[in-house]
Amino acid sequence: MMDVDLLRPGTVPISPDTILWFEFLLNPSLLEKHISKPSPDPSATDLMIKFMSINSDPKDNDIRIIDSETNESRLNNGKKLSHKSVALKILSLKVGAFLKWDLDILEKKLPLPMQLTFLQDLYYITGDVIVEIPNPPDYPVETVTDEFLFAIVLYHRWHIRAIVNRSLNNKQIKQQFIHIPGIQEPTYVSPAYVDDILRKLEINIHNSLEVLNAVLNLKDINPKVLTFDTFQMLNEDTLEIKQNWNNMKSISVDEFKCQIHYDLATFYLLREEYKEAKYHVSQAKNLFSKLGTTDTLLYCRVQKNNLHGYCLATNVQIEGIKPTLTQRLHNSIKEQYTNIIDILKEDNITREIPTVYRDNLELDIQGGLVNKKIFVSRDLLLKIQCLNLVRKIIDGDVVQGNYITELKNANSKGLDYLFDAIDNVLINSTIIHKQRISRYLMYFMIMTDMPDFPLRILSNDNYKSLFNDDDLNEIKKQATPDTDDIPDLLLNNNWGVTLVTYTKSHAFNRFELEKKLILSYDPIEIRDILIKLDGNSSINPLWKTNCRWDLPIPLQSVIMSLPRSFQQDYSYILLAKTRELVTLKNFDNARLLLNAIEQEIKHNRLSIKLSIMINWELILVDIWHYLNVWPLIDCCDIKKLTERCKECLDSLQSTDQPIPRQEIIENCTIFLLNMCEWDYLSGLEKRWNHYEFAAGLSILCQDVVKYKGTRKFSREAWDIVLLAFGPNREQPQKRTSSSISSGTSGNSAAKDMLTIITSTLSRLREPTALNIAISLLTRIHNVLRDEQTLEVYSQYLVLWPASIPNTNSFPVRTVAEFLLQLLTQALKYYPTNVCWLRVMADLNFVLGYYESAMKYYLEAIMISSDLFSLPIPRTIQPVFWRMIKCCAHLQCYTQATVLCQFLEEVNYSLAFKMASSDQKSCATADAMDAYYHCIWDTTILEYLINLHSKRGEHHRKQLAIKVIGLLELNSNNNEEIQREAANIRKARFFRALAKQYVY
Template identity: 25%
Template sequence: MASLSTTGAAISRPAYFEFLLKPSMLEEHLSQADPDPSAIDLMTQMVCNSLKRTASEQCIGNHVDVMLMQRKGHMLVVLPLRILTHLNYDVQLLLDKLPLEMCDPLLNYLLLECLGPLAAELTPASFSLDLATLLPHQVHAASVYFRYVLAAVVASRVPRPPQHRNTPLNLPGMSGEGTSEYREEREVLLAELSSKGDFAARILDSLVVGATQVMAPVSTSFSLSVPNLGAAKGSTHNFNNCIEIPLQQFKCQVHYDLGLFYFVTERYSDANHHFTQAKELFAGLPEKTDHCSVCPSKLRAYNNSCSAICGRSTPLLQRTLLDRFTHATTAVNYQGLLDVLSQDDLTHELPLYLRQKLQVDLMAAPPHTTTQGLFFQVCCHNVMRCVLEEKVWDPRFPGHLVTAGKQGALFLLQLLSSKVGQLSSKQRPLVHQFLMCINVQEGVSAVLVPSLMATAPLANLFSHLEMLDMWQGVEEENQAKLMRQAMDVNYGVELLDDANLIWELIHSHEPVALRRAVTRYVASKQQQQHGQSGNNHKDILDLHDKWEIPSPIRLTLTRIPSTLHRYLVSIFVAKAQLLLQSKSWVESCDLLDAALKACGEVADGERGEGGRLYKMLTFLKLSHNIHKWIHSLPHTDDGNSLASEAKLCLMTLNGREDVVPWISIMNWCVMCLVNARDWGSLVTILSGLQMPSSSVPLMSFLRPLLETAHILDSSPSPSTHPHLDDESFPRFWKTMVKIMDTASQHRKGQNSKPIERYSETMGMTEFLELVYILKEPTCLTLLTSCLGALYNKLLGEPSAEVHILYPHLWSSMTPSKESDIATVREALSAVVQHAIKYFPGADHVSESVAT
């Protein structure tokens, strides 16, 4: 019985030809909750079989056979259109679920059956139709077809993840030997649709402006009766039986589709117009619409993008916040920035990462600039935005508040009080919680509470008892400081709960406070091991997922028996690495000094690990100092001592790849000597320097660059130098050509050879990373001259050549056929912009090169 029921279930799934024999089954089948086969499956099978019918089939047999074949062909066209009515003519659904080769004939059928002979006039080659004469159902059919044309063009320009298409048939050419022909046919179809894109956009523009009524045919509108011989297409259909589409939904959908088409074709002004129209229409639509599938979040995103791109010609105050923010960050003294941030605190339109990046840039600014006061004001705005959005705010803010003093506290409270009247009932408790949280931090009460009590809108958020407790904290602060100082003498264990302890370990960056916290943490961990009370304590580096230290240092630390010193060095190095990323040089070096001090306390007899660890920390501090010095160039001259340390480091690690702790230390040392212009040491050291394998591309580039730079620097007049025929210049030219060739091959996707682990040629990414830390004027002069000469030779147009210095150096050189002019131009622009940034008045840089 089981087998019989299974067979019966299998037989119950109707085939597509059963609907041809009994068309009344279609409505009953599609009205099911989950029809099998689905509407998409049936539509695909019918359209596919309608395409397979050849002219010979229609001509075989007697008159009766011919009539039967015509009826079958007509039904294979009409029944898919009836199914299409059940899908509400959803163009995007068709493109997602059907192959393009099925969508195109289906929507052509719709156009032919609804417009009849007029369809032939809706082509770019023979367009002569007055669109105002179209009937309401013909307006709908034309709009569906031309919306499909635009949607296909958009889909071809913007790749998306492949959609699941439940297609039970193998289309002609989709398998076996016909795959390449199938792809060629698809490309031909896409090319044909792309050529009709602008025409389709013009038709839809006219329809959306002139349409006064739009009617969509329903299932019964399409008749199964075959037109008589000589009758027009669609003459048997009943288009009086249609449903009216709300004009607002129709226009919103068409404006959105036009906006997408103009956006991907980079006509942003037209796109902005249509997205703005669609946004205004969408605001008046009901929550659920049957004939408009516009996604509001995508519509808003596209509209904002177009507004930002097209906002250059509009007044500044009428532009989007993103455009105003970009303008303010590039203006003199950041004019208008605080107004933009103040408005965004409540609207939340700006991406939060842009505001955080601005804060990091202001924090890294030199101390003598006028941005120090602005830095704290930006911190206040960013913290307020995070508080109101219920996101994690910067844990360093209490420290910034203490540094800013009473004036900083007053600015923060005035900013908060100006927004209190605009806050919701949910946001007011968030501000209250934030102020209570920062008040418990050391040193904050003295600067915050007096101003808070005098600020009426904010003071109303607190009860009388809360105010008394906060004021009592101000009076007790001096006494608490004295107690903590007494306990810090011998790094004694302070009895605080685990939550405060962990908070101090994660958020503090002051070496003495960190040492005290680590001491308490180790003591608490030892108490736990002896069976006393206490929570489970992890390894100290597991407390924060962003704490990372170089692997050689971590491996060496595992061999240090002393838990206290192991944890001290770990947390000092981890926090120093984090501060280095935010360019907090002073605090980073202070923590590394504390790590060296803790390492010096390790007993010498502990298997010699203390000495090895001390040397690694010295190397790490050296790389930090070099990083800081290069970043401050050319406004500093403090490079002689660093160059001496770098030479000593290179001589120590030369040829000993097994003891190099991390490769970047040697690279930083070499770049220190380059930027210090220590030509004598460079010639001596680099000639006998044996770098690790991964540094081969760097040295293959640097050696010819430094040789030619040394020749150029030592010559009073390069145009008359007697050694310009030296092999150094051709060698440097070949090196640069190889780099550009490799980058061009990767850019064109022509590099079919497997990439070696350590290639001798530097890639474009590594080349640009090196350029950004290269601030030696002679080397930058050579790079701009060589790349400019290569660009001019590839360009081959004397009238369009860029101006370079020393063109005679490269007059006999020839470019490679593999070099791509766009890649060379990109590299040249990056080098020139970098040189202009650090040497704005230098003669080796020309603004015309970067344009």
């Protein structure tokens, strides 16, 4: 057989050994003889493509329709299918039968439109019907013939597998060129055409699931497989189409159902429907174990290794295979950490579980305990930390974290767990491991200065044997501090000096008491000092002792309304000191002072209004504490604090109670926004300016979360931000959707709103609200700049209008600075949010900070690809254009040349321009070697060879020749090896960029 192009007559001189495609029609025996060869050329699938592409010629195969009255296959001109067309279909099906209907081969070798045609032909031959795939009619599987049942099951298996293959391979595999009806270019398959087919398949997937489950539920079933001899070729004397169904081969029900269960399990695993997936995996495993050797199977193509992987993923037990420690770890996590300590102890000996899993386990338990989402024994976290610490010591890893602090705080209990973990590995440890343990124990002893620690080492011979004599002497010194070197003079107070008694004046005593009063934060001590000072009557009140003691006007007014007494001074000073402690972020002691004031009010029956205001101050301290420690929210009961905030805001609606001051109202509103109390905020009466912006964000958060943005969006937040950033107007404005009165000037209103927006955005923590705010500022920035090539991408941009009136009057630079500050804050709390990293990168690119833009682009790629170990998602790939531009601005032209390969279609003109822009883009030979080995496009390498040859750059020329030689050498490898090599080159390149811009 000659090259596959010889199937097209007339292209080259034809060899006598060449078989033309129509000869298979004239002599059917040639087909089996040809495809039975060890390496037929053309291959079996190439023949199928040829038969179907010829059969798809518009002049011989017009659009097919079904006559609903006669149920006959007809064309749009009313004629039946020609004998030639039917014969070509039979040839394709015979090849498919020869391949044992292996969908793995057909899906890999045939383009998607050809796969549809093949299944349509199978329906036509086995059921004498023409169906429109991907939406064939429903046929009762209980009553159809054996051959038609085979066709139905094969189609629906292919249907769910097509969805799986599409999801696992986002980038369309480049298929060989074929002819598609209705397309002018016969060598091109439109990606839109393929996407349209897959979209229709996705819509009708439920039908295939129902059919396959119905087949599995059949009781009386005798499955049969169509064979090569089943299909009978046509000749010039054939009057009707008949197949020899007696040549079908029967297969066992177990083999038939095992394959269906396996395909359904794959689909449900993809959809993360693990209950259904586990059922089908279990059934497939049980049936597969009955089949024996797979070489004798006619239908089932289940791979044993893949099936075992499915069993592990769904926690289905496999007989004869003991679960690994990693599997036992994951199972223990699912079962609320059962036997987790024993597993980690065993792993410290075998060191099988990756350390990243153990670190994640520690962080998950720590976070769960803080957020009160899990309930485990109190010491479980400390035990796991000790075991992880020992594992890192043995592995020689850098010990990060606050292990020393945790063990020191746990005192003797922490040492018990640490030495227990060391005892577990000490017997089986090598000399190097023992050295590492001894070095860390010495370091631990020096850092903690715990007297019990050296005593434990000296009391155990196993631990003493780890140290040399010098170290043991040092440990003994730590265990028994030597005081002989301290002079006797320093050990007693008798220095032979006569004591002189000084008499302190009244003013000096008062000064010392006032100094203690200023420095003290103990309410009991403050009370005693005030009593002593009150006994020494003074003209000025005691709360004026420190000029920096200042209170908000509402609090000061209430306290000053009290009678001049001890309670007035005591309340004022404690409140002032509370504000000092909050400034120092000492929230626990701030609460103690406020509680002391509250007790004083209750004991002496002072002002009820002051008691209410003190309660509001407690709420404010809790909110500040929440904002400071977020996301480790352990400062208070969040649910209770949420209710207290609501009660505080509800008090604004009553007329017979005091009103909270504005700072408290503002913080309560922002706290409720962070707690996702959007229904409550959107229903508040907008009497206060800070209600408006929070309510506007709340309505949008509701729309995004509940209705996925399908409802008409609210423009309140948009209008408020535009007012804040808008042009200043001195004349009064009419009241619009904003609650600002018409008597307020536009300049003042804008400043007030800008202050409120700044205050709200700086305290946003909830991710949905942050996302909405980022998208709002991004849209305003894009509209004001009005440059399509410099637009910043963000989620939810469609929520906002696409135009702003009088854009020239808005400060675009101010909007960009606000957005930059908000993104910096958001990434502080969510550093792995890929979308926000991309927004930050785009914004830096627009502002001309190209090095920072590269940093954030690379961080986004790094996170989305799991440190460059996975393929880069398609959603992040559009950033390559801007990365190329950043490299060009930074004069890193070699990097830009390499990045040109990452575009969906390599832009050779841009790559050539970058390559020739600067002869010193990579100064050192090492840098050239690193980046040139990341180029896999031979066209670019050939250009570089020519370029360096003209410039006389012999080293670079030889380097490019070396790289292109390696690529040609590796071209003989299979596709999987080549793909893996390309992934390694890509990862190497991005790691080099990250080393330059990120680390």
